[in-house]
Amino acid sequence: MSEALYAQVHETLRARIVGGGLAVGDRLPTQAELVEEFSVSAITIKRALDMLRDEGFVTRRPRIGTIVVSTTPAGGAPSAPADRLPLVGYIVPGFDDAFGSHLLGGILAASSERAHVVVAMSRGSSELEERLIEEQLDGGIDGLVLLPTSSQSIPQSVATLVGRGFPIVIVDRTLTGVPVSTVTSDNVTGGQLAAEYLFDLGHTRIALVQSPNAVSTLDERRRGVVAAHAAHQVRLEESQVYSGVRSVVPGSEVTPEDDVDGLAAFLEAHPDLTGCVVTEYHSARLVLQAAHRLGRTVPDDLSVICFDAPPEYVDAAVPLTHVEQDQHAIGARAFELVERQLAERGDVSQDTVPVRILAGGSTAPAPRSARS
Numbered sequence: 500m501s502e503a504l505y506a507q508v509h510e511t512l513r514a515r516i517v518g519g520g521l522a523v524g525d526r527l528p529t530q531a532e533l534v535e536e537f538s539v540s541a542i543t544i545k546r547a548l549d550m551l552r553d554e555g556f557v558t559r560r561p562r563i564g565t566i567v568v569s570t571t572p573a574g575g576a577p578s579a580p581a582d583r584l585p586l587v588g589y590i591v592p593g594f595d596d597a598f599g600s601h602l603l604g605g606i607l608a609a610s611s612e613r614a615h616v617v618v619a620m621s622r623g624s625s626e627l628e629e630r631l632i633e634e635q636l637d638g639g640i641d642g643l644v645l646l647p648t649s650s651q652s653i654p655q656s657v658a659t660l661v662g663r664g665f666p667i668v669i670v671d672r673t674l675t676g677v678p679v680s681t682v683t684s685d686n687v688t689g690g691q692l693a694a695e696y697l698f699d700l701g702h703t704r705i706a707l708v709q710s711p712n713a714v715s716t717l718d719e720r721r722r723g724v725v726a727a728h729a730a731h732q733v734r735l736e737e738s739q740v741y742s743g744v745r746s747v748v749p750g751s752e753v754t755p756e757d758d759v760d761g762l763a764a765f766l767e768a769h770p771d772l773t774g775c776v777v778t779e780y781h782s783a784r785l786v787l788q789a790a791h792r793l794g795r796t797v798p799d800d801l802s803v804i805c806f807d808a809p810p811e812y813v814d815a816a817v818p819l820t821h822v823e824q825d826q827h828a829i830g831a832r833a834f835e836l837v838e839r840q841l842a843e844r845g846d847v848s849q850d851t852v853p854v855r856i857l858a859g860g861s862t863a864p865a866p867r868s869a870r871s
Contacts, residue, residue: 503586503639504539508547511537516556516570527557527565538659542637585614587837588635591646592623592749596809597780598826602670605830606644613838614641623648623749632656642666642837648749650715653677666840668833673715680836682829682850686716689822689854690723691730693776693804696820696856698731701865702774702802707735708762708786709778710744720778720806739772741765744782755785762789766801773865777805783819787861798863808859818859825852 515521528536533544548565551557554572559565587610594600603618610616617635621628625648633656635643643666647654650672660667661679668680697705707724709717721740728735743761745753766772766789777783783805787797795801797817808821829852840846 503641504537504636505543505546505550505639508533508537508539508543509550512547512551513554513556516551516567519570521567523567523570525567526563527567529564540633540637542633546637584612585641585838585841586639587614587616587642587644587834588632588638588640589616589618589644590621590628590631590635591618592621592628592648594620598807598824601826602830605827605832606834607830608827609831609834614834616834621648621749623751625649625654629654629656632660642668642841644668644670644833644837646670647672647674647714649713650674650718651713664844666837666844668836668840670829670833671714671716673719675715678847680840680846680848680850682833682836682852683716683719684824684829684854685851686719686854687723687726689806689824690720690725690776690778691727692723692854692856693720693806693822694724694727695730696804696862697774697776697802697865698727698733700774700802700862703731703733703865704769704771705735705739705774705776706765706769706772707740707776707778708744708782709740709742710747710782711742712748717778724776738769744779744785746785747779747781758782758785759788759792762786763792766790766793766795772801774802774862775804777803780805780807780809780819780821783821783861787817798861800866802862802865804856804862808857817861820859820862821857822854823857824854828852 530541530544534541552559555569556567556572557565558568589606591599594603606616619631619635621631628648645667647669653674661677668682670682673681673683694705707721725735744758745751746755746758762785775786777786783803786803790797790801797803804820806822807824808819832850836848
């Protein structure tokens with residue numbers, strides 16, 4: 500099992516004192532020097548030094564520094580730490596009933612009586628995400644499950660942890676070129692299934708609606724939609740793609756009303772579109788509002804299919820046809836991969852979880868006038 504970073508620093512410094520590398524009266528390196536030596540945060544160093552002080556090895560003197568006062572712990576040799584369950588961190592931009600809650604449920608179910616889990620939300624901020632990772636490491640986590648805010652750049656903390664062989668698993672994202680374990684849905688197949696579902700209903704003019712969120716998930720779903728068009732020898736024109744749904748992006752200041760305005764303008768400019776693949780559930784809700792504003796009935800005038808949906812009672816009027824991700828399985832598998840790395844450092848696995856279509860009330864055969 501891996502140790503918390505502060506515990507590793509503490510053990511190294513303690514060994515230097517007990518082994519004679521630092522004698523009584525010697526001064527330890529400064530906090531800044533220890534931060535550089537161990538490549539950890541100042542908080543981590545402080546916690547390690549506090550442990551040495553509490554054990555009676557050192558004293559900390561203002562303007563002088565940390566001085567060795569004993570080469571044996573106060574009260575004799577310390578007892579061995581009691582056996583404990585590992586502590587696993589989980590950091591996520593946010594979650595709700597559409598996506599995230601069931602993934603967390605999968606992690607908690609799989610970790611029951613096997614580990615403790617501490618959860619934190621980054622709210623879509625990469626800066627907060629980095630700080631939360633550091634705080635959880637300082638808090639003594641043994642492994643980390645992370646749903647990154649972005650896929651465009653590799654968080655520095657993630658690259659550092661991977662380099663050290665620290666147990667870490669990325670969920671719902673693909674980080675290209677990083678030897679790190681990942682668990683994602685089969686998003687490419689999901690996008691293809693969604694578009695195929697509309698093609699099978701006779702739709703040939705299909706829109707793709709998504710947010711501008713910089714994550715691999717959306718890119719993969721778009722690839723699937725493009726593949727379905729290619730299979731039917733139909734070109735997906737750029738004019739059929741709307742990527743301006745911004746209110747669903749964590750941290751965005753754009754209002755849902757602004758997005759409904761933009762979607763209504765898009766649909767009004769393209770009256771020939773009879774089907775719509777939406778890459779996120781909350782965006783699909785906005786599409787329904789935009790269609791209603793234009794007097795276009797769902798599903799008779801416009802069929803809508805999306806990814807994910809909470810229980811049907813939330814959308815009692817129009818239960819959405821959607822691509823269902825097995826979020827519980829993603830969460831459970833993520834914990835299992837962390838646990839596997841705790842037993843064997845450096846174990847890397849990229850897992851893909853299948854998806855399926857769940858029919859709802861938001862899709863119907865294309866209007867006769869629109870069928871080719």
